[in-house]
Amino acid sequence: MSDIMYPVSFGKLMNHIMTEYSLYNRIYNVKKIHRTTHNKSLSLFGRKLENPLGPAAGPNTQLAQNIVASYVGGARCIELKTVQIMYGEELGIPRPCINSVDEAYNVEWSAEYRCDKAAEEYIKAWFAIHLIAKEYNLGDPHGFMFIMSVGYNLAGIQSELVDDFIETMRHGKQSPMWNECKQWALDNLHKFENIDIDYINSISDEICVAITLSTMHGCPAEEIESICTYLMKDKGLNLYLKCNPTLLGPKTVRQLLDDAGFKYIEFDEHQFDVDLKFDAAIPMLERLLAVGADAGVVFGVKLTNTFPVAIHNHELPGEQMYMSGKSLLPLTVGVAQLLSSHFGSRLPISYSGGAVKQNIKSIFECGIWPITVCTILLQGEGYDTFKSLADAVETGDYELAKSVQKDKIKQLVEDIGNNKLFKKSEVMQKKRDAHPSFPDTRAQDYQCRVLCGACVRVCPNRTNEILTIGNKRIIIHIDESCNECGNCACHCIEPCQPYKDRLTYFHNELALDDSTNDGFYVLGTLCGYRFKGVAGVCDIDALPEELKGVVQAFIKEHAYYVS
Structure with missing residues (x-):
């Protein structure tokens, strides 16, 4: 089995979408198709958002079809998978690389495609969503956005390869893929009922006006600040800086994990010595807020990055893996409380770390958004989960959510800490005790005994x-x-x-x-x-x-x- 992903052409992507929809009323196996019916909206970076929900930069935003599936399910703020100067085999990603039985772990950390190939996937997805949003009446074609994600150091981000990616995401027409998508749409107008030439010509090639910055665990504070300043001042981009859970300190992290039932999760306290510390983060964030204001762009933080923990039971290959999902939830809201207690509503906060149907509305009404998810999409209903998340968040108070509410964040932290729903359950603990390692049993026949799907x-x-x-x-x-x-x-x-x-x-x-x-x-x-x-x-x-x-x-x- 090859672990190489082969991108499909835009024509094949659209043929798949339109044929599957006409035959089965689904798109890339997303059956719970979300159609925006409310008239509420948010404004972010001068753009309209029908809701603040989307997939986090990761496995759900690497391929065009993944991004399309997210939108169809209800996502309207899509964070593209992180690109950098390394790609392909050079990344050295072991296989398997994801374990999401309950809380999730991964050892994959970057887009596997070279920057220009990744850009082509994102352009195909951008064009496809504009077509199907209007054709199938899924929502306002101007009511969603992409946010690019880059890493991991200043030299890499300033390289020709990554810089070309950034400029292509800002102006898609400079890529031949843009013309390929547009020409396909023009040549296949007869397949559409609600799309004409004027609409196709009106699709904006300004794909991204914002970026999420992901730096490596242990990146020096001076390097982080230099990258942020460059992206805002020199590139004119709105920016979310992804922060690490280590801002809480080792004692607090240990206590929060224990209280949530994750006593078995082990981490190296040395990580806290090399990561950005809270006392250094505060003045740095103040300076970056000022840089953003001078540059006329938004500066905020993304909470939080994944958390490196030890591999002891062959959960995945190697010695260290990155934790996310349910176990990251108390850490992420803890960092949100820590930062909001100092900055109040002055520091915008984007969120990723254990958001689910039962808490996403509360997170949103704290003024924390966009809210991106990953682990929950790797479980249960997969992309169909977006429907319930979108329905939940769209019942939220859009006016209240316009600014960060530190008092509500404090209450959110208390509510999550007291709710057994957000802790390791006895059932899942027993399952882990019985099968702690990655499942490696091989079937004896190609047919399922019980086809669960x-x-x-x-x-x-x-x-x-x-x-x-x-x-x-x-x-x-x-x-x-x-x-x-x-x-x-x-x-x-x-x-x-x-x-x-x-x-x-x-x-x-x-x-x-x-x-x-x-x-x-x-x-x-x-x-x-x-x-x-x-x-x-x-x-x-x-x-x-x-x-x-x-x-x-x-x-x-x-x-x-x-x-």
Whole structure:
């Protein structure tokens, strides 16, 4: 199985979206499609937002289809995955790299595509959302935004590669991908009912006017300040600086984790020695607020970064992993209280760290937004979770949320600390005690004994599909967009590793040859395959009978992959 993701063309992306929607009333397996029906809105960086919700920079914003799936579910403020000068194999990301059974852990930390290729994914997503928002009446085509994310040091950010990315995100027309998307839309006007030439020509290429800065754990304060100053003063960008939970200090972090039931999580106190400390952060943030005001841009903080903790039970490969989700929640609101107690409403706060349906409205009404999520999208209903989150946050008081409310943040901290819903449950503790390590059981057969569909729902890259063959159903894995993150294995009830154990659709012969999975590719009436020890290329009708039924059903049900 190859861990390389192959980007699809804009035409193939749109064909997939429009065909799947017409056949099944879903888009990239998002069934709970969110349509904005209220007339409330927020203003951020001079732009309109129908709601302040979105996916955090991470696995849910790396590919165009991931971003489209987020918007369809209800996201309106999308934080693009962090880019930097390193990419691909140079990153050295081990596989698997995500474990999200309850609280989540990861060892992946940056976009796997080179900056220019990442920009192409974001342009495709930007153009596609503008088309489907209007065509399917999902919301105001001007009611959503992208925020780019870059890292991790000043030299890298000032490099030609990253600087070109930033400028492309500001003015998409400088990329050939912009013209490819626009030309496809013009050539396929006949496929739309609500889109005309004037609308296509009106789509703005100003994709991003803001940036989230992510620096490495241990980055010196002077370096952080220099990067922020450069991005605001020299590049004219609105900026959120991602802060670390270590601002709380080791004793407070230890106490908060223990109180929430995460006593087993271990961290190195040396991290607190090298990270930015609160006493140094306050004057630095004051100076950066002044820089932002002088530059005429917004400066704020993003709370919080992930938290490095020890690997003891083979949860993931290596010795250190990054913690997020439920266990990060008390730390993140704790940092919000700490900063708001000093700055009041003067320091805008963006949020990511354990937001769920039961607390997202309260976070929003504290004046903390945009609110981005990741862990919850890797669990349960996957992107369909956005619907309940959007419904919850859209019932919030948009007027109250216009400024940071430090008294409400204090109350939020107390409420979260006293609510057992936000602590490690006994059920999940027992599950962890029984199976602390990453699930590595391999299935003996490509067919599920119980087809739960979890691997379809939780995959951030949309790389699993359900296929009906007669009176039975199976899972088909889609090689094209899989990077072997392993999240599907965490939630398989068999258990198995769907990205290795399920019959796989490959987009061409080379992809099949690069894998050990049984599977097939389709080329007109021909099919190349590897199945139960036999490999070959033949007419579809000449395939082994069992495999022939799979291929014929796949072409019928999921034609958008092969057309």
